[in-house]
Amino acid sequence: MIERRIHPVVQPMAGVAGRTSEWRTQRPELFVDKCTKCMKCVVHCPDDCITLDEEGYPTIDQYYCKGCMICEAVCPVDAIIEIETLPGGDKDA
Numbered sequence: 001m002i003e004r005r006i007h008p009v010v011q012p013m014a015g016v017a018g019r020t021s022e023w024r025t026q027r028p029e030l031f032v033d034k035c036t037k038c039m040k041c042v043v044h045c046p047d048d049c050i051t052l053d054e055e056g057y058p059t060i061d062q063y064y065c066k067g068c069m070i071c072e073a074v075c076p077v078d079a080i081i082e083i084e085t086l087p088g089g090d091k092d093a
Ligand code: SF4
Pocket: 027, 028, 044, 045, 046, 047, 048, 049, 050, 060, 061, 064, 065, 066, 067, 068, 069, 070, 071, 072
């Protein structure tokens, strides 16, 4: 898969901050059938966790996503929803 990044934020690195999703209490779930490819979520993610797939749809890196839910807040068509996670951040509540 070709990974495309469009803004100049440095990707978090394993070993520096570790798995940065570890402390989250919620995570985003993205529905591409509602997505209009506006890329607002991509440019607003503070962790550069959202890349584009070959078709231009955003893909969220759940390993580094910290669950701030800015992507949900900026999505104009509600294509992103919030899912609660269990302590540790990698399993849904
Ligand atoms: S919840 Fe925050 S860190 Fe995770 S993808 Fe959305 S904007 Fe990025």
